[in-house]
Amino acid sequence: MKDPKLVDKPSRFAGDPSVWRSWNFKLQNWLSTLDVRFPEWLTEVRSLTHPAKPVNEMAQSSAALYVILASLTEGEMLQIVEMTSGRKGFEAYRQMSWECEPRLAARKLSSLGKLLTPDFGSVADSRQFWARMLSW
Numbered sequence: 001m002k003d004p005k006l007v008d009k010p011s012r013f014a015g016d017p018s019v020w021r022s023w024n025f026k027l028q029n030w031l032s033t034l035d036v037r038f039p040e041w042l043t044e045v046r047s048l049t050h051p052a053k054p055v056n057e058m059a060q061s062s063a064a065l066y067v068i069l070a071s072l073t074e075g076e077m078l079q080i081v082e083m084t085s086g087r088k089g090f091e092a093y094r095q096m097s098w099e100c101e102p103r104l105a106a107r108k109l110s111s112l113g114k115l116l117t118p119d120f121g122s123v124a125d126s127r128q129f130w131a132r133m134l135s136w
Contacts, residue, residue, distance in 0.1 A: 007033050014075035020100035027072070035061060045090045046097045052090040065089025069096070 010026040013019070024042075031038035038061070045052045054062045066089035069081045077096055084092040 010072055012072055012074045013077050014073070015077045015096075015100065017100045024097075031065070031068070034064070037061075038065075041090065042093060045094045046101075048094055052088065052094050054088075054090050058090070062089045062091075063087050066092060069093060 007030050008026070009030055010023055013023045013027075028039040028042055031042070035057075037057070041054070041058055041061070045054075052062075066081065066084070066087040069089055069092050070078065073081055073096075076099075080095050080099060081092045084095065
């Protein structure tokens with residue numbers, strides 16, 4: 001498929017981590033109508049801990065991705081795109097990903113920590129302890 005008009009373009013993304021996964025999924029699907037390698041490239045870039053340095057065809061697509069991200073972002077995410085020097089779309093995407101994904105991981109880790117270390121207070125009476133534990 002080479003016609004992006006056949007697939008709904010993702011909505012504008014402002015940086016809400018709770019919608020990152022679905023927005024990213026829609027973005028990758030839409031980009032795959034332009035080049036089927038986009039999802040693979042974006043997965044590769046997302047795992048980098050250093051600035052993305054695309055080569056060959058990927059480098060040519062980086063400028064196109066920059067323009068697309070500039071039109072599909074707003075607020076905090078648009079600022080990330082604007083601050084990415086050299087119109088490097090893959091680097092802008094990597095920074096967006098790092099900005100959104102750690103928040104989700106940290107939230108999950110925090111929830112897990114609360115489950116593993118419940119706080120029942122200092123209850124001397126065993127009935128109060130059991131009441132708090134059962135309400136937890």
